Amino acid sequence: MSPTSPASDEMIQQAIERIWETLPSTWHTVRGQVRRTAVEEFGVTLEQFHVLRHVRGGSATVSEVAEAKQISRSAVSQAVDVLVEKGLLTRVQSRTDRRYVALALTPSGDALLNAVFARNRAWMQAQMAGLAADDAEALLHGLAVLQGLFKNA
Template sequence: MTEPSPHPAPNLSEYQLGESVGYLLSRVKSTMSNLVTQRSMAELGITSQQGSILFMVASGKCLLAAELAREYGIDASAVTRLVDRLEKRGLLTRVRSNEDRRVVRLALTPEGHAIAARMPGIFNGVLDSLLNGFTAEEVGFLKSMLRRVLVNSGDQTGLARDAASNFDSKS
């Protein structure tokens, strides 16, 4: 068995983590998620992920658990646990399709709709704070670059539709 080295490998110590686009994107995502959770917990008693799921169902973007799994890049069992918690809280229900009994759609309860309707205000408030001092042009350029990253990844779902509607808005 090899003893762990008290010093990092030379090439690791030279790596500038703060200059890594991947690291910066990850930190921004984590920061946004934490700030949204702080607000959504204080105002609504739910996490950012729970609020986001309610919003996605309310908007019609994700009506199946499999769609949520793809959107969030998490496995089906994790989505099942999230949906179970939201269902237990009375915020959404599972509805079996009449056309295909194997399909189970997600539907919000009135309380779930009320929470989903408040999420854009929380999302926008957090983004307005994080983008403080950015010009509208800078925000538009940032969104344009992020869309290009998604296109390069092969993920083009909804980008063309969203591009025109979001280019001039700050968040």
């Protein structure tokens, strides 16, 4: 098999520029939709929502969420306070090592995540109505590349 040719410097510069043109505004928009739904319909802030999202995404302790979100453990601990208070998250001390506190979604926390995501998916689907098949293909491929680039950075 022939080795794939590397991208030119020029092309890489173009890609960087395009990333800056696209990511901040796009993520800001998507995030804004989630924020509105989360706040107005479910009474949780976007930050609280993201903590729940990380817990469901596999972060099972305060430290893991902090690591994933790149914020301090104490910030997470405080956010968890609120979420436990709201009945969306549980804290359970590990029996094998009692320093650890396992975080888990309550049924209503899980339902909240599902509901917010459902709303968001519907909204995104509306944005994507009429998307051409080849553009959708390009989107999938491009995002896969993007994901690979900054995964370990």
